[in-house]
Amino acid sequence: MRTLVLNAGYEPLAIVSFKRALVLVMNAKATVIERVEDDPVCGIQTTFDRPAVIVLTRYVRVPQARRVPVTRRGVLRRDGHRCGYCGKSATTIDHVLPRSRGGADSWENLVAACLRCNNVKGDRTPAEMRWELRLTPRAPHGAQWTVRGSERSDPVWEPYLELAA
Incomplete structure (x- = not known):
């Protein structure tokens, strides 16, 4: 079970x-602002709500330029696992x-x-092949990229992740 942590300003x-x-x-x-219903955590003297979303009581400074590292998995995820040339299912970059x-x-x-497209293209550019890219490659942005683990999102988190997009 995982929990979304929000800064004191409610950014993820x-x-x-x-x-x-x-x-x-x-x-x-931190304080709990969204809880998992009917599933409290029982301690010896106290019962706590099982947190789904918490907000920190003090503001934490976050570096401005949170750069998303370039990875094979990230490129495939950004492009929706679709080939940038023909649109079929992609397994390579x-x-x-x-x-x-x-x-x-x-x-x-x-x-x-x-x-297939990767092997046919080989060591040439799309222009030399007379191919057009179906999308313009660019760095991803938004909360789903800067908040680690948000690719497997919980429906309770959606309103908070949308605020940051």
Whole structure:
């Protein structure tokens, strides 16, 4: 079971285990604002609500430029596991400008690709192949990318994650 942690300003910070969230609540560092119904946690002397969403009592400073690291899984997720060239199911990633020609491992130069398109394209650019990209590759943004673990979202969290988008 996981819990969404909101900063004192109600912007999403992280998703933590329910145990970690409960420790924050017990130490008065956070308060429960959404709970799991009919499933309290019973201690020796006290009963606590099982937290689904908590808000910190003090504001935590977050670095401005939270850059999302470039990963194979991230590129596939950004492109919806669809090939950037033909639209079929993608299992690999492709450099739009090949690495042998100075192409970087960046969000703007990587697209999801099916195995067939990746092999046919080889060491060429889409322009040389007379292919067009179905999307413009760019760095992802939004709470679902900056809040770790939010890709497997709980319906209770949706209103709080939408505020940050």
